[in-house]
Amino acid sequence: MSSHATTVHHSEAPKGWLRHYIFSLDHKIIGTQYILLGLSAVTIGVILSVIMRIHLAWPNVHIWGFANGVVSPEDYLRVITMHGTLMVFFVLTTVPQSGFGNYFLPIQIGAPDMAFPTINMLSFWVTFLAMIVLVSSAFVPGGSAISGWTSYAPLSAVGVIAGPGQGLGQTLWIVSIALFCGASLMSAINFLGTTIDLRTKGLSLMRMPLTVWGWFITASLALLAFGVLLAACILLLLDRLAMTSFFIPSGDMVSGVLLKHAGGSPLLWQHLFWFFGHPEVYIAILPGMGIISHVLSTFSRKPVFGYKAMVYSLSAIGFLSFMVWGHHMFISGMSPYSGLAFSILTLVIGVPSAIKTFNWLGTLWGARIQFTSAMLFAIGFVSVFVTGGLSGIFLAQPALDLYLHDTYYVIGHFHLIMGVAAIFAMFAATYYWFPKMFGHMMNETLGKIHFWATFVGVYCIFMPMHYLGYAGDPRRYSSIESVHYLFALQPVYKFISIAAFVTATAQLFFYFNFFWSIKHGKPAERNPWRATTLEWSVPTPVPHDNFAGHYPTVYRGPYEYSVPGAADDFVPQDLAPEQVAKA
């Protein structure tokens, strides 16, 4: 059998619906599965935030689904825990990296698939199982956990004695996150192996699209961070189920009962958790940074300003992310010297972040910008990234953090920079790659309505939270009605809630646009955005092994727009040099 025939043989898609769509080994199907999983998680997560906002603004309104319609403080904590866990793990961690990364990384580097397709499938199904376990915890006796997405010990360690939800619900939470860790580790190995070894001829590291750089650095962070969380989850489970004392201190009195555990350290959990947790926020945002750089360049019709600086700053952010976990713990009683060190290191992250921001603005500078929906969300990303980043500089100072810690200021900060920014990157990625994924264009008018409503909406939601924080409003209170010094803030609560309802409703434009366009959108050509990277060189829909055995050769960097002397205003990466000047 000749080698050519071999290649063709291997390009055949598996037969049978189950192997093709469910237990698929094709990175594109797996990527789509991740995206759909994230879409279900974000839908539940947004519904939960709407419930929170109804309860916060109008505490006495009865809400369907709760005992007698009354949202008790425990119920409220349950809702925030489920909201945070779903959003951080199953949306922000899953979609930009495992979703879009799985789908487009192999195509952008000219590979037929991920390096380990079976492990890839396994990663998805373990992630899926993790989400089933998490959601099912809402339906067990006592309900789901109440300890927040950070699951601080000893509340998370002592068991049902700490309240409803801290029994089986909390155990299932930990099991779910442990499963998620395993899946993320497998996924990280796949991303790293693929990027290191499966790049096509000519695609040197410094010719990789910034999206690939984003996914690559993110996978490195995931590889080094998720193992730590997995270890922490195992120790926490042992504290709960085997009576060990890793995190439970001596003499801990819970609900009037003196616990038998002795000598454990609740702060140890915080250290382990945040050693994972801080890289985690970059796991959520770095793929977004890559996607945004990519989209900004395409619709500015200009090369990314300072490509190498972008790569180095991305790497620097990834590296520094492992050294700043203590800034989540300034009020834990740590030595002021440790606090100072963590503070300085945290502020240093501002430097590579500022480099990225200036380069994004440099890319836009003097460009004839095409304001597509994808581009609007990319510019919106830069906006919320700057806003959220500036409040981060305040929080990075121990003296200010003493006051602002655990207030709404923090909520405003991390929702803008981690939540909204990453979500904007996902929207940009969806509007940008939809034509390649489904062969149809999304509706641009609906996309722009969606953008402007969302953009104004998120600022109306999260900016006032900074003022609530300055006023000393603590997070996680289910109601401020009976808190004398906070009661005057109730009108702000109502404003935020109304903004949240409007913003949540605006997402219906997106849902409709997304599902309607899959079938009924304007048919897309192969390269509708006139972009340069390899995913636009393959037919739509993309064949089973992406290149049907004919792997491209890459001759240049990824962002050759408006090159003087070229026939078009874009030069694809795989266009042979002698063809560049041809008409």
Added chain:
Amino acid sequence: MPHTSATEELEIIEGRGGAKPPSDAAGDGDGPIGSGSAMPQRIYVTGITVAMAGILMFFMAFVSAFIVRKGVGTDWHAFPLPRILWLNTLILLASSVTMVRAQRLLARGDRRGFGHWWAVTTILGVLFLAGQLIAWRQMVASGFYLATNASSSFFYVLTAAHGLHLLGGIVALLYVGRGKLRRLTFATATEVTSLYWHFMDGLWVFLFLLLLLGR
């Protein structure tokens, strides 16, 4: 060469690695870059190397927890170190030596000698695990259970986590020893297995020293 089994889609990578590169005009180069041309067998070596970094972080999380918990807790009691751990450590070190021996023979083309020493390595691995179970029995006999003290908690956690990872290594040894490989060439499979095995060996020596000196 390509398989025609029902699992052919598993073999995408081999299709490019086992066979010659695609007959694309650009695909017959052999530069360092270019998956269409270079040996994709190296993905397995890359994969295990990357995986070992992740596993190392997993164990380092336990180790740092060990150090912190010992430092801040006022209730730490040293447990009597089961004496069989010395023997187990020697067995595991010996298994690395026999593995190197097996690979040298393989490099000389002595497949029989390889099989022999590879089997010895596998048996030593199983003996190590059996020895670890005896060490657990010795701990129990001296009254140290999982929850007796944080020191013994860490003993069980570290040995169990290492034992499970080593069990994975034994499965790989058996799989390679059986000789029926699907995606990996024999050379890659032995290289991947030995990298992992030596890593588990070194990791154990580190953990043993931690338990010996740090308990």
